[in-house]
Amino acid sequence: MDHNKLLNLGAELGRRLMASGAEIYRVEESVERLLSSYGAEAQVFAIPNCLIVSINTPQGQPLTRMCRIPAHGTDIELLERCNDLCRRLCRETPDVEQAQELVNRLDGDVRQLSPRVLTLGYVMTAAFFSLFFGGGWRDCLCAALCGLAVGACLLFGDWFTGSNLFFRTVICSAVAAGMAYGLVLAGIGQNLEAVTIGTLMVLVPGMALTNAMREIMAGDIFSGLNRTAEVILVATAIALGSAIPMVLARGL
Amino acid sequence: MGHVMTAYLLPCLWACLACVGFGLVFNIQGIGVVICGLGAGLGWMVYLVTMDMLGQDILSAFLAAMAIGAYSEVMARLRRCPVTGYLQVALLPLVPGAGIYHAMQYCVAGETQLFLASLLHTFGFAAALSVGAMLITSILRALLPRLHWGGR
Numbered sequence: 001m002d003h004n005k006l007l008n009l010g011a012e013l014g015r016r017l018m019a020s021g022a023e024i025y026r027v028e029e030s031v032e033r034l035l036s037s038y039g040a041e042a043q044v045f046a047i048p049n050c051l052i053v054s055i056n057t058p059q060g061q062p063l064t065r066m067c068r069i070p071a072h073g074t075d076i077e078l079l080e081r082c083n084d085l086c087r088r089l090c091r092e093t094p095d096v097e098q099a100q101e102l103v104n105r106l107d108g109d110v111r112q113l114s115p116r117v118l119t120l121g122y123v124m125t126a127a128f129f130s131l132f133f134g135g136g137w138r139d140c141l142c143a144a145l146c147g148l149a150v151g152a153c154l155l156f157g158d159w160f161t162g163s164n165l166f167f168r169t170v171i172c173s174a175v176a177a178g179m180a181y182g183l184v185l186a187g188i189g190q191n192l193e194a195v196t197i198g199t200l201m202v203l204v205p206g207m208a209l210t211n212a213m214r215e216i217m218a219g220d221i222f223s224g225l226n227r228t229a230e231v232i233l234v235a236t237a238i239a240l241g242s243a244i245p246m247v248l249a250r251g252l
Numbered sequence: 253m254g255h256v257m258t259a260y261l262l263p264c265l266w267a268c269l270a271c272v273g274f275g276l277v278f279n280i281q282g283i284g285v286v287i288c289g290l291g292a293g294l295g296w297m298v299y300l301v302t303m304d305m306l307g308q309d310i311l312s313a314f315l316a317a318m319a320i321g322a323y324s325e326v327m328a329r330l331r332r333c334p335v336t337g338y339l340q341v342a343l344l345p346l347v348p349g350a351g352i353y354h355a356m357q358y359c360v361a362g363e364t365q366l367f368l369a370s371l372l373h374t375f376g377f378a379a380a381l382s383v384g385a386m387l388i389t390s391i392l393r394a395l396l397p398r399l400h401w402g403g404r
Contacts, residue, residue: 021336022334022336023336026334026336073278074278074279074337074340075278075279076275076278076279076280076281076284076336076337077279077280077281078279079334079336079337080284080333080334080337083333083334084332084333111279111281112279113276113279113281117276118276118277120273120276121273121274121275121276121277122273122277123273124269124270124272124273124276125270125271125273125274125277126273127270127273128266128267128269128270128273129266129270129345129349131262131266132263132266132267132270132345133350193353196353197349197350197353200349200352200353201270201344201347201349202277204344204347204349204352206340206343206344206347206349207278207340207341207344209347209378209382210339210340210343210347210381210382210385211340212382213378213379213381213382213383213385213386214382214385214386214389217382217383217386217390218386235352238352238356239352239353239355239356239359242353242356243356243359243360246357246360247360
């Protein structure tokens with residue numbers, strides 16, 4: 001068996017798992033199981049933006065591959081597909097080439113929702129969270145509009161929000177809070193707090209927060225701290241962004 | 253009956269629908285979105301009921317997170333897929349978005365004492381959530397190490 005190809009197989013699957021937003025222990029465990037089911041003794045180390053896989057060939061030659069993981073969101077469908085494939089490969093252990101083919105095919109195979117459905121997701125989240133936080137029907141409508149704006153900024157606004165997580169969040173939350181303020185001022189919404197919080201829930205790093213705590217509990221302290229820092233950064237960005245319209249309104 | 257409806261059922265319904273929206277954002281396909289939504293509704297119901305009985309929000313958040321954790325683990329094992337998505341989306345209504353917002357408001361208004369108090373309370377709440385959800389996962393991982401039929 002070609003250990004170079006085997007190493008590539010493990011690293012590629014791990015890279016996709018990482019990019020789907022899987023927890024560190026899941027990535028490490030999956031790659032390790034995959035490689036050990038092919039008879040290689042693997043060392044796997046992952047932190048949020050780096051994955052290192054290392055194996056020894058039977059001749060004793062060490063092979064290592066490192067992947068840098070770019071900034072990524074969460075894609076549960078990709079995560080489930082990678083997990084399924086990993087189990088299947090562990091169970092059936094097909095040829096390494098064939099397995100690599102299956103892993104490569106994941107990229108095109110994973111179903112993605114259309115931007116329209118994603119926008120609907122943002123609108124629904126904002127609208128129902130504003131009802132959840134005690135808003136009325138008119139507040140729900142306002143929050144839906146704000147959610148639409150934030151969703152549009154996140155999905156199509158790359159050219160002016162930039163790729164920086166912090167500034168993107170600042171801009172989006174400023175848009176959300178500003179629109180909420182404007183709509184309430186215009187008399188359409190009544191409960192400013194419900195509209196604003198409902199819309200900001202779209203941006204709140206809830207996923208990252210629970211992920212961070214899960215990493216720490218699972219013993220990956222370094223990754224947990226890394227993600228905690230991300231949470232604090234995003235929360236600060238939300239606070240800053242939503243303060244901008246308030247400060248402006250006070251100044252006017 | 254009307255009281256039960258507005259105080260308990262409607263908030264749970266809103267939480268459920270909001271999390272269905274969130275499920276779409278995280279690219280959860282098919283029936284998975286509905287499972288997330290139901291988990292969120294269940295979690296909020298547990299929170300409201302325990303809040304009435306105990307009157308302590310951090311403890312209630314802990315119990316609600318445990319309920320969501322158990323529900324998500326069961327669903328993940330039934331559907332044989334990772335627990336991550338269900339757990340994290342279902343926890344979102346409990347994530348203290350309002351706490352962060354209020355802390356920020358106090359901060360801008362210059363009310364340092366109130367700002368620190370609400371910030372620390374938010375941290376406590378978030379920690380209770382994570383520990384509650386993680387506790388179930390850890391217990392199951394400790395108890396069922398040899399069962400490979402579940403969602404790891």
